[in-house]
Amino acid sequence: MPTLREITALMDDWYPPATADSWDAVGLVRGDPDQEVRRILFAVDPAPAVADEAAEWDADLLVVHHPLFLKPVHGVAETTAKTRTLGTLARSGCALLTAHTNADQAIGGVSESLALALGLRDLAPLLPAPAEPQDKLVVFAPADAADRVRAAIAEAGGGRIGDYTECTFTGTGTGRFRGGEGTSPVVGTAGELEAAAEERIETVVPRSRRTAVVRAVVAAHPYEEPAWDLYPLADAGLAETGTGRIGDVEPTTLRGFAEQVAAALPATEHGVRVAGDPDRPVRRVALCGGAGDFLLDRLAGSDADVYLTSDLRHHPASEFVEKGGPALVDVAHWAAEWTWLPVVEARVRAALGDTVDTRVSTVVTDPWRFRV
Structure with missing residues (x-):
């Protein structure tokens, strides 16, 4: 049986907590990381009715999208819906894990799941997540020392592209220099113009490791004054993760698309509200899971037919x-x-197989109950 710690690590790998918004509260909320997990319940909200379902089903872990606490609390007396939820989970021995804005942006996350449920294809983020700032480092070294310099770069954290490590490019050429008074050149004699066969080593370096990698290069290099260049790299905006999604659907009308939405989503009293000409052609769709009016300005001039x-x-x-x-x-x-x-239930089952039982809650926690 997997432990809570192992399942938390899986979730953190798929939905890294570091990608959550600064105001958010994600990750393990309660539970012993070393406890074994047999049953996992998935829900949107950590509401009292969902906690009751988890307790009645004897769940060991409740995975939710919305955080239980977004503001600091100074006590957990069961005098509010939130603290009663926590009390129910604690008495039944059920842990609580939240993936919120870190799950919104991710591959296999909320917006992507919504897009796939509606039949969108050729997906891209509406607002790509910024890539980690990178630099390109170029250093020139004699051929017999080039491998030592490349190893120093890798050991200090440079040369990583995706899942590949020790990534460098090498060209050959001739370096020329004249050592000044008091120098002790590795090649040639001080005061004389020298020419040496050198390798040009190029690599990428996370900006957070910039200083460490340059220091490692200088320490490993045989020259007194090694030559190196550092160039900041632009973010091309090609990230597969990010806020919202945009993609294509089979050509339809706005009314037809709205009907597809109503059929694909679980029913609520809110229903599906539409603003626009019912006969408007729809081919390209933008969306954002959750509250998305902060993207309206960005979409005003886009090629989307509907948001x-x-x-x-x-x-x-x-x-x-x-x-x-x-x-x-x-x-x-x-x-x-x-x-x-x-979607997240399927990922957990694929990773853990028959070692756990899983269940998606169908308790409707939408606050709107009826229309008059």
Whole structure:
């Protein structure tokens, strides 16, 4: 049986906590990391009804999207819905793990799961996640010392591209120099112009390791004054992770697309609200799981035919439609994010096999209960 620590490590690998927004609270909320996990329940909200379901099913772990506590608390007396939820989980021995904004942006995360549930293809992030800042390092070394310099670069944290390590490029040429008074050149004699066969070594270095790698190169290099260049690299915006998604669907109308949305998402009293001409052609769709009106300005001039998200407010939505941009589809926050639950459940089952039982909660925690 896997431990809570092992499952937390899996989730952290798929949805790195470091990618969560600074205000967010993600990761393991309660539970002994060394406890064994037999049953895992997945839900959007850590609500009292969901905690009751976890306790009744004898779950060892509840994985949720929304955090239980976003603001600091000074006690957990069971006087609020949140603290009652925590109390129910604690009494039943059920751990709690949250993946929120770190799951929104990820591959296999909330927005991507919503896009796939709606049949979008050729997906790309609406707002690509910024890549870790990188530099290119170029250093010139005599051929007989080049391997030592390359090893020093790798050991100090340079030369990594994705899952590949010790990545360098080498060219050959001739270095010329004249040592000044008091120098002790490795090649030639001080005061005379010398020419030496050298290798040009190029590599990439995370900016956070810039100083460490340059120091390692200088320490490993045989020259008193090695020549090196450092160039900051631009972010090309090619990340597969990021906020929201945009992709293509089979050509339809706005009404037809809205009907597809209603059929794909779990039913709520909120339903599917649409702003735009029902007969408008729809081929390209942008979306953001959860509350996404912060992306409206970015989408105003895009090639999307429709933008789907949740919690759109009156004035921003009205002004957006008046500008003649994409049509709008507003769905229940809970329903949109629920589409992630079967995806993360499948990933856990693929990783852990029959060592755990899993279940997706169908308790509707959308706050709107009925219409009059």
